[in-house]
Amino acid sequence: MIDFSRSVHEIAPELIGATLLVDGIGGRIVEVEAYDQEDPASHGYRGRTQRTASMFGPPGHAYVYRSYGIHWCLNLVCEDVEVPSAVLVRALEPTHGLDQMRRRRGLDDPRLLASGPGRLCQALGITGEHDGLPLDRPPFELRERAGPVQVHSGVRVGITRATELPWRYAEAGSRFLSRPLRPA
DNA sequence: CACAGGATATACT
DNA sequence: GTATATCCTGTGA
Numbered sequence: 001m002i003d004f005s006r007s008v009h010e011i012a013p014e015l016i017g018a019t020l021l022v023d024g025i026g027g028r029i030v031e032v033e034a035y036d037q038e039d040p041a042s043h044g045y046r047g048r049t050q051r052t053a054s055m056f057g058p059p060g061h062a063y064v065y066r067s068y069g070i071h072w073c074l075n076l077v078c079e080d081v082e083v084p085s086a087v088l089v090r091a092l093e094p095t096h097g098l099d100q101m102r103r104r105r106g107l108d109d110p111r112l113l114a115s116g117p118g119r120l121c122q123a124l125g126i127t128g129e130h131d132g133l134p135l136d137r138p139p140f141e142l143r144e145r146a147g148p149v150q151v152h153s154g155v156r157v158g159i160t161r162a163t164e165l166p167w168r169y170a171e172a173g174s175r176f177l178s179r180p181l182r183p184a
Numbered sequence: 185c186a187c188a189g190g191a192t193a194t195a196c197t
Numbered sequence: 198g199t200a201t202a203t204c205c206t207g208t209g210a
Binding site (some may be wrong): 043046049050051052065066067068069070 | 189190191192193194
Binding site (some may be wrong): 033035041042043065067068069070071073075088090116117118119156157158159160178 | 202203204205206
């Protein structure tokens, strides 16, 4: 099991290539972004609120929030209690339960099943009910990567503050990214 | 490429 | 109370 009681900047690149499943459905993580406590783009930056409460909880748990009123986004909480930091899981390469994901997403193309934080949550059936749940127990299953993976970094997507920090990590050459990587 | 859709949180009056 | 911004996606130009 991955140790989440460390800096988000250490953990985020290690998650590329790890396998994430929810009720046995999921795949290899190919794209993540790091958000830390000093980060104006982080939900935890302005302190604890009802929405962000689980971001301030124990590490190794999920922080799920509603984005743009429509989509769910999954974050993995890092470090210690009262220090908000998390990894946003942005894309994965579907490997388990493809048919179930197709049904939930209403389309066939594997490249569109989980290439983006909102799509990923829809494909895996993640909702606000998963907010605060531990990642090492069902329905979640998180496996460390088995072999070597080439990880590249770039600037983050979809934010308006602290936009030049190279805290987006992705597997080099993956076809399943939400967008091409732009190096810092 | 632009933009609507839509819920929630925070900032402001 | 009202205003504004948002860790996005699908659709239609």
